[in-house]
């Protein structure tokens with residue numbers, strides 16, 4: 445049986461292709477470093493032309509946010525697995541037979557923390573997001589109120605990171621999930637999360653208004 449994708453289905457055209465190309469651009473810049481200084485003026489001019497071309501298509505922010513949230517299926521704009529988000533690492537999470545999630549990602553220099561290794565904030569984002577999706581797959585759309593994370597071993601840049609996440613249960617308006625990041629057999633990061641259901645009145649009140657109304 446074909447495995448179910450819990451994150452957005454990547455496309456190789458349109459905005460997904462632009463986002464992929466932008467990830468390649470960011471990776472190239474971080475790898476080249478100051479070696480591009482001599483060519484920087486021309487590069488900036490070229491990039492500014494591209495930015496203006498793309499910006500010409502952009503609606504105002506509240507309209508854009510509303511459009512994003514009207515899209516069906518897993519978030520295509522998420523910061524961890526959003527195929528349309530150039531800042532999102534290219535994460536795909538699949539549903540295992542027991543309902544837990546599993547995925548793989550390889551991260552480049554843009555995500556570096558300690559020398560040659562992944563930044564802890566990036567690991568925390570991968571965990572937060574995977575835990576949230578594990579809850580959503582179990583039927584509980586919820587926001588994070590607590591994330592308990594342990595960094596047990598540093599993750600080398602360029603290694604294949606396995607992401608594991610599972611929904612652990614519900615306690616009133618709170619839901620719990622847990623997960624880990626592994627490289628091979630080594631568990632590098634473990635995390636447990638506490639989330640509050642989106643349909644809890646206080647959460648609904650907090651997140652129901654569009655940014656236009658909040659301004």
Ligand SMILES: CCCCCCCCCCCCCCCC(=O)SCCNC(=O)CCNC(=O)[C@H](O)C(C)(C)COP(=O)(O)OP(=O)(O)OC[C@H]1O[C@@H](n2cnc3c(N)ncnc32)[C@H](O)[C@@H]1OP(=O)(O)O
Pocket residue numbers: 572573574575576577580585586587588589590591617618638640642646647650
């Ligand atoms: C993007 C999201 C879309 C989601 C829908 C689509 C789902 C598709 C999957 C996408 C996956 C996304 C996964 C990313 C998820 C984020 O990254 S969400 C962004 C980060 N989180 C936030 O911005 C939430 C900020 N917090 C709040 O706005 C408010 O806390 C809330 C949620 C409105 C609740 O407010 P409140 O009613 O005043 O309650 P509060 O005092 O905060 O505490 C709530 C409960 O949590 C407990 N609690 C609080 N802190 C902690 C803690 N550190 N540890 C343990 N328990 C705690 C409290 O004790 C309390 O428990 P009970 O009293 O109910 O037993």
